Amino acid sequence: MKSLTAYGAPVLPAVIVVGFFVWFANWIPQTRWQPPQKLAITESMTPAELAVQGETLVRQRGCMTCHTIEPGAGVKGGGRGPNLAEVALRRASGVQGGPGTLVEYLVQSLYEPGAYVVEGFSNIMPASTSAPAKLGYEEVVAVVDYLQSLGGRPSVKIGDVPRPSGAPAAPAAAAATDPDPRALFDSLGCAGCHSLEAGKKVLGPSLDAEALRQAAAARSMSVEAFLVESIVDPKAYEAKDYPSGVMPQDYGARLNAAQLKLLVDYLAGRKS
Ligand code: HEC
Numbered sequence: 197m198k199s200l201t202a203y204g205a206p207v208l209p210a211v212i213v214v215g216f217f218v219w220f221a222n223w224i225p226q227t228r229w230q231p232p233q234k235l236a237i238t239e240s241m242t243p244a245e246l247a248v249q250g251e252t253l254v255r256q257r258g259c260m261t262c263h264t265i266e267p268g269a270g271v272k273g274g275g276r277g278p279n280l281a282e283v284a285l286r287r288a289s290g291v292q293g294g295p296g297t298l299v300e301y302l303v304q305s306l307y308e309p310g311a312y313v314v315e316g317f318s319n320i321m322p323a324s325t326s327a328p329a330k331l332g333y334e335e336v337v338a339v340v341d342y343l344q345s346l347g348g349r350p351s352v353k354i355g356d357v358p359r360p361s362g363a364p365a366a367p368a369a370a371a372a373t374d375p376d377p378r379a380l381f382d383s384l385g386c387a388g389c390h391s392l393e394a395g396k397k398v399l400g401p402s403l404d405a406e407a408l409r410q411a412a413a414a415r416s417m418s419v420e421a422f423l424v425e426s427i428v429d430p431k432a433y434e435a436k437d438y439p440s441g442v443m444p445q446d447y448g449a450r451l452n453a454a455q456l457k458l459l460v461d462y463l464a465g466r467k468s
């Protein structure tokens with residue numbers, strides 16, 4: 197933790213800085229972080245076992261940013277995407293004018309969400325094989341099994357559904373163990389919502405160096421302290437003109453201190 201005191205903003209009184217780090221230390225788990233990508237998915241797993249892994253993936257890879265899983269709430273639910281409870285029931289024979297079986301439809305929903313846009317929703321879902329979810333092939337199979345379990349029974353094994361066209365099997369796996377901060381930024385899904393280019397809005401604000409300097413100054417913080425706060429406690433301060441509560445709230449629990457420092461140093465040190 198010692199090196200983290202380097203984040204102390206010279207503009208802040210020491211007492212506040214110390215208080216901040218006491219709070220911050222409590223946010224960061226002291227145990228080793230288990231990267232979500234390390235889920236052990238093997239060829240011999242049964243569909244039911246795969247579905248268990250699939251549930252973890254759906255919760256860890258940002259699907260719940262947009263989807264709800266609320267039994268009895270209908271397709272609409274309360275999210276930006278359809279309520280996934282009972283999706284297997286309502287799509288038991290696929291969709292009109294599209295895939296005619298549940299499995300084919302689910303696979304299409306993950307690889308090519310825009311191919312069939314559910315009525316009443318807009319075409320905003322990113323392909324699950326790209327950021328922020330970045331599912332590898334085995335992970336897609338596990339997620340299909342989990343979705344089948346929502347109102348039906350998981351039935352697919354590794355190899356039963358097509359691989360994504362042209363994509364390597366599990367691109368995210370390497371990123372998880374890579375100390376490269378840019379890979380960490382990508383594997384955590386930051387890149388799915390933030391550009392590093394000046395002036396380029398995605399779902400969240402651009403994190404180019406100048407924008408970060410201005411946002412931090414407006415909050416009377418050093419860039420590093422502002423980054424730490426924004427990552428571990430996004431609700432503490434929300435940028436105007438952006439959707440509220442969209443940035444995942446659990447990075448404080450998912451990152452260990454070394455990873456957080458790597459990210460913060462990288463973003464704070466970029467020249468734009
Ligand atoms: C940015 C918001 C967003 C994210 C993130 C997202 N989705 Fe979606 N999803 C939607 C929207 C909106 C629709 C409906 C429009 C469409 O069909 O493309 C949808 C449709 C679906 C459907 C079809 C549902 C139906 O009732 O037919 C499935 C299945 C699905 N998503 C699964 C997932 C999974 C699994 C993930 C995570 C890997 C995910 N989505 C991530 C917004 C999102």
Ligand code: HEC
Pocket residue numbers: 258261328381384385386387388389390399400401403407408411422423426427430431433434435438439440441442443444447459
């Ligand atoms: C699902 C989308 C999403 C993901 C994933 C996401 N963010 Fe955000 N982020 C946002 C939105 C929206 C805002 C603006 C609202 C707010 O301040 O909470 C934001 C705000 C921020 C800010 C404050 C910027 C400013 O100018 O006020 C920082 C810094 C930030 N995010 C960093 C990150 C990092 C680093 C990651 C990955 C570890 C990440 N975000 C992942 C959506 C996301």
